[in-house]
Amino acid sequence: MSVETDALLQEVKENIEAAQNYRSELQQRLQGLSQARKQVRGSSSHTRDALHRHFQELQTSLGRVLTERLGALLQEVDVIERESISPLDDCQKLIEQGISSADELLREGEAAIRCGISDREEKLCHFTKKALHIQLDSLPEVPALVDVPCVSAQLDDSLLRVMQEYVSRHGNVSSHPPVQIEELVERPGSISVHWCKVDEDFTPQEFRLQYRRSNAPQYEDVYVGKDSEFLVLHLDAHTDYLFRVCARGEGRTEWSPWSIPQTGYTTLAPHEWCPGVDGYILSSRRNIAMRSDSTQGGEGSCVLYSSSPTYFCGQTLTFRIAAAGQMHSQDSLGVCADNRGGVESLQRDQAVCISTSGAVFVNGKEMTNQLPAITIGSAVTFDMEVVSLFPVSNNNNPNDGGTFKLRVTIGSGNREVVFDWLLDQVVDSLFFGCSFAHPGWKVLVF
Incomplete structure (x- = not known):
């Protein structure tokens, strides 16, 4: 096979591979387009259902409110009518009784006039006494129309206009969330x-x-x-x-x-305090530590470390103070290269920390810069980045001796300090820790 044929065959293979990649990319874009169409149609259908449901609920609720208000007003009309008609009915009964008595008296008077001469005097006297008893000059009082209730309803026609105006502005449809x-x-x-x-x-x-x-x-x-x-x-x-x-x-x-x-999602394990350390009580998730009275009694403290070196450069480590106790010069919150035991504070070599008074310590030495004192609600942050590595061994193995430099930023309140932290070995991850001499301190780490 000639060189030209080999070159042509190679070009064909490359074109085939490029076509396959091109088709794969187009298929992925087609899939993305399908998802976009599904989002548009799905969200539109969901919005229609939400609009129908909302306005149906408004119609039902508004109809119920109007019906209840109508019933209350009609009940008021019934009460006024009942209370107003009752005295008129009583007056009518009294007048009707008077008319009945007058009719009866008229009949007796006419009968007395028509009777014979022998009985006329007796009947005339009886009629006269009865007429005096009825008190023909006493008439019941009938109320004037201005004193009688005239029931009416005051209805504000502007309510419908206000409702129409409000409903016309109620709700809105947007193509994108704000x-x-x-x-x-x-x-x-x-x-x-x-x-x-x-x-x-x-x-x-x-x-x-x-x-x-x-x-x-x-x-x-x-x-x-x-x-x-x-x-x-x-x-x-x-x-x-x-x-x-x-x-x-x-x-x-x-x-x-x-x-x-x-x-x-997160692939990083949560920060946890190490359980089983005398003088500290941990929450169920082990992210909150509370300094309690030591079972050994007496003043003093030991360092509570993280359960493992879970802090990596490039992250932000935060301590939040949930409760505070009495301050002590050995109190500390910070990060360290190891979790050595037998120490009372992080104010030591291979560690950087801040005390509750706000003093900053680097490898056991106090800096001149100071941060605000730590109180309830304080949040102390640690940010680190690798600055440089200076190997001193002949085989240039970065883990075989050398100086590992980290740029550290500690923030507390509205202030922060920045400095370089030198370590005598390269570390991929770091421990964090705290130490409090007196009970009452509670710190959350995240």
Whole structure:
């Protein structure tokens, strides 16, 4: 086979491979297009159902309210009519009794006139006495029409106009939610959720974040507030979670439509304190440690380390103080290269830490820069990045001696300190720890 044939055959093979890749890419785009079409049609169908359901509920509720109000007004009419007619009925009975008595008296008077002369005087006297008894000059009082209730209803015709105007503005349909989840960042046992608004005309007043396991039936609220990011804690590693966010517009009471759900997961094991250390009580998830009275009694402390070296450079390690006790100069929160025992504080070699007074220690030496004192609610953060590695051995093995330099940023309150931390060996991950001399301190790590 000639060289030209070989080159042509190679070009054909390359074209075939390129065509296969091209077809694969087109098929993936076709699949993406199908998912997009499914989202449009699915969300449209869901929105139609929601609109029908909402307005049907409004019609039912409004009809019930109108019926109840009509019934109450009709009942008021009935009460007024009943209370007003009763005295008129009594007056009518009295008048009818008077008419009956007058008719009877007339008949007796006419009979007395027509009777014979022998009985006339007796009957005339009896008639006269009876007429005096009836009191023909006393008439019952009939109320004037102005004093009698004239029932009417005052109905504001503008109500219908106001309702029509309000209903005409009620609800809105949008093609895109005003806020969307922008980024999901895995953290140890947690996920940092970041979102942003995508509608320039929408002014958010506060946000609402929900999440659920991918196989769970319902979402649950995890955050409501003004921030556009939130760290969702207590998540299981290698488990899919769905996140969605909505917002309440400025001056509005209703929430906006939910963002398109985003799936996130963390592969990082959660930070945990080491169990079984004398003087410390841990929560069920081992992410909260509380300094208790030591079973050995007496003042002093030992370091409580993490259960394993789970902190890696490039992450943010946070200690949040949930309760505070009495301060001591040996108190410390920090990160270390090892979990050596027999020490009372992280204010030692191969460790960086901050004391409860705000003093910062690097390899056991106190820095001149100081952070605010630690109190209830304080959040202390540690951020680290690798700066350089200076090998000193001949075989250039970075794990065989050398100086490992990390750039450390410790933040507390609205202040932070930045410095370089030198270690005598390369470490892939670091321990964290704390030490408190007095009981009452409670710290959450994440």
